[in-house]
Amino acid sequence: MTRFDAREHRASILVAVLGATFGVGLLQVTGFLSAAIAADEVTGSSDTVAFMLTITASVFIVVAMYVSAIVTANTFSTIIAGRTRTIALLRLVGSSASAQRRAVAREGLVVGVIGAVVGAVLGTGLAAAGAALAVATETLPATDYSYVQPTLILPVVAVVLTTWLASWVGSRRVLTVTPMQAIGGARELSVEEVTGRPMRNAVAIVLFVLGGALLAAGVFVGLVSPFGVFIGLIGGILSFTGLVTGAHLVMPRVLRLVGRMMGRSSAGRLAAENAVRYPERSSRTTIGLVIGVTLVVMFSVAMASYSDLIRAAQREQPEVYAGIDEMLTATIVVFSVLIGFSALIAAVGMVNNLSLSVVQRTRELGLLRALGFTARQVRRMILAESAQLTIAAVVTGIVLGFFYGWVGAQSLLGSINGSPGVILPGVPWVVLGVVVVAAGVLTWAAAVTPSRRATRVSPVVALAVD
Numbered sequence: 001m002t003r004f005d006a007r008e009h010r011a012s013i014l015v016a017v018l019g020a021t022f023g024v025g026l027l028q029v030t031g032f033l034s035a036a037i038a039a040d041e042v043t044g045s046s047d048t049v050a051f052m053l054t055i056t057a058s059v060f061i062v063v064a065m066y067v068s069a070i071v072t073a074n075t076f077s078t079i080i081a082g083r084t085r086t087i088a089l090l091r092l093v094g095s096s097a098s099a100q101r102r103a104v105a106r107e108g109l110v111v112g113v114i115g116a117v118v119g120a121v122l123g124t125g126l127a128a129a130g131a132a133l134a135v136a137t138e139t140l141p142a143t144d145y146s147y148v149q150p151t152l153i154l155p156v157v158a159v160v161l162t163t164w165l166a167s168w169v170g171s172r173r174v175l176t177v178t179p180m181q182a183i184g185g186a187r188e189l190s191v192e193e194v195t196g197r198p199m200r201n202a203v204a205i206v207l208f209v210l211g212g213a214l215l216a217a218g219v220f221v222g223l224v225s226p227f228g229v230f231i232g233l234i235g236g237i238l239s240f241t242g243l244v245t246g247a248h249l250v251m252p253r254v255l256r257l258v259g260r261m262m263g264r265s266s267a268g269r270l271a272a273e274n275a276v277r278y279p280e281r282s283s284r285t286t287i288g289l290v291i292g293v294t295l296v297v298m299f300s301v302a303m304a305s306y307s308d309l310i311r312a313a314q315r316e317q318p319e320v321y322a323g324i325d326e327m328l329t330a331t332i333v334v335f336s337v338l339i340g341f342s343a344l345i346a347a348v349g350m351v352n353n354l355s356l357s358v359v360q361r362t363r364e365l366g367l368l369r370a371l372g373f374t375a376r377q378v379r380r381m382i383l384a385e386s387a388q389l390t391i392a393a394v395v396t397g398i399v400l401g402f403f404y405g406w407v408g409a410q411s412l413l414g415s416i417n418g419s420p421g422v423i424l425p426g427v428p429w430v431v432l433g434v435v436v437v438a439a440g441v442l443t444w445a446a447a448v449t450p451s452r453r454a455t456r457v458s459p460v461v462a463l464a465v466d
Contacts, residue, residue, distance in 0.1 A: 024127075028124055032145045063400050109164045143438035200246075229412040251286050301427070310413070313417060
C-alpha cells in the first residue's frame with residue numbers, strides 16, 4: 001500500500017482548491033449580481049438578464065468541474081506512471097492490483113476533501129472582496145445579499161466526488177502493472193501497443209462524433225431557445241472527452257507535423273522522435289496545455305461573440321436593451337476573472353505533468369549521457385521536445401477553442417430579441433497573442449529546472465534510478 005505524499009500531490013491539491021474556489025466563488029458572484037440586477041431600476045424590471053446570468057453560471061460551473069476532473073485524472077495518470085516499479089514491487093510481495101488502485105483512490109479522496117474545504121473558504125472570501133470593491137467603486141449597487149447559502153454545498157461535494165472519481169480513472173494504469181516489472185525496466189507503451197486498443201479507440205470515436213452532433217443540435221436549438229446551450233454543453237463535454245480518450249491517436253499525428261520544424265541537429269531529431277515514440281506520455285503532457293488553451297480561447301471567443309450578439313440585438317431593439325451597457329460590462333469583467341481561474345487550473349496541470357515527465361525520465365537521460373550526450377545537449381533536447389509539445393497543443397487548443405466558444409455564444413443568445421441569428425465568431429487577437437506567449441513561458445519554466453536537476457546527476461547514478 002502506498003502512503004499519501006503531500007509533495008507528490010501538491011498540484012492535485014492545488015487543482016482541487018482552484019476548482020472549489022471557482023465553483024463557490026461563481027455561485028457567490030452570481031448571487032450578488034442577481035441581487036444587484038433585481039435592485040436596478042432598468043434591468044430589474046426584466047427577468048431576461050438574470051435568467052441568462054443563471055444559465056451562464058451553470059455552464060461555467062459544469063465546465064470548471066469537468067476541467068478539474070480531467071486535469072486531476074491526467075495528473076494521477078502521470079503519478080502512477082512514475083510509480084510503476086514501486087507498484088510492481090508491491091505486487092511481487094503479495095499486494096493485488098485492486099488493493100493498489102483502492103489506495104490511490106483513497107489518496108484522491110483526501111486530495112478532494114482538502115481542496116474543497118480550502119477552496120470554499122477562498123471562494124467566499126474572494127467573492128466578498130470583489131463585491132465590496134464593486135460597491136466601493138459604484139460599479140454595482142449595495143445589496144443585502146447573504147454569503148451563507150445552502151447551494152454552496154453543491155460545488156464542494158462536486159469537487160470531492162470528481163477528484164475521487166478522477167483519481168480512480170487516472171489509476172487504471174495500476175491494473176496493467178505486472179510483478180515482473182519490479183525486476184525488469186518499467187517502460188511506456190509503444191505506438192503499436194497504444195493504437196492496438198480497438199475498444200478504447202471505438203469509444204473515443206463514438207464520443208467525439210456524438211458530441212459533434214449534439215454541438216450542431218445546440219446551435220440549431222439556440223436559434224429558438226437559450227436552453228440550446230445545455231445541449232451544446234453536453235456535446236462539448238462528450239466531444240472533448242472523446243478527444244482526451246483518443247489523444248493517443250490525434251496528438252502523435254500533430255506532433256509529427258510539428259517535429260519537422262525542430263531542425264536536423266541530433267538533439268532536435270531525437271526530441272522529434274521522443275515526442276511520438278511514446279504517445280501516452282506525449283498525450284498526458286500535452287493534454288493539460290490543450291485544455292488550458294482551449295479554455296482561454298473558448299471563453300474569449302464566447303465573450304466576443306456574446307458582446308457582438310448583444311450589441312446587434314441592441315441596435316435592432318434599443319428600447320428592449322436600454323441601460324444594459326453598464327451591467328453588460330460588469331458581467332464581462334466578472335466572468336473574465338473567472339475565466340482566468342479556469343485557465344489557471346489547466347496551467348497547473350500542464351506544468352506539473354511536464355515537470356513530472358522530465359523528472360521521471362532520469363534513467364533515460366542518464367543513458368543518453370552514458371552514450372556521449374553532453375548535459376547541454378540533453379537540456380537542448382528536452383527544450384526542443386517541450387517546444388514541439390507546446391506548439392502542437394497550442395494549435396489544437398486554438399482550433400477547439402474557436403469552435404466551442406462560438407457554439408456556446410450562439411446556442412445561448414441566438415434566440416434573444418433582436419438577434420441577427422447566426423453570426424461569425426469574434427476574434428480576440430490580443431488574447432491569442434497572450435496565449436501563445438504564456439504557453440511558451442510556462443513550458444520553458446516547467447522544463448528548464450527539472451532538466452537541469454536531472455542532468456546534474458552522473459550517468460552511473462541516473463542509470464541506477466528506479
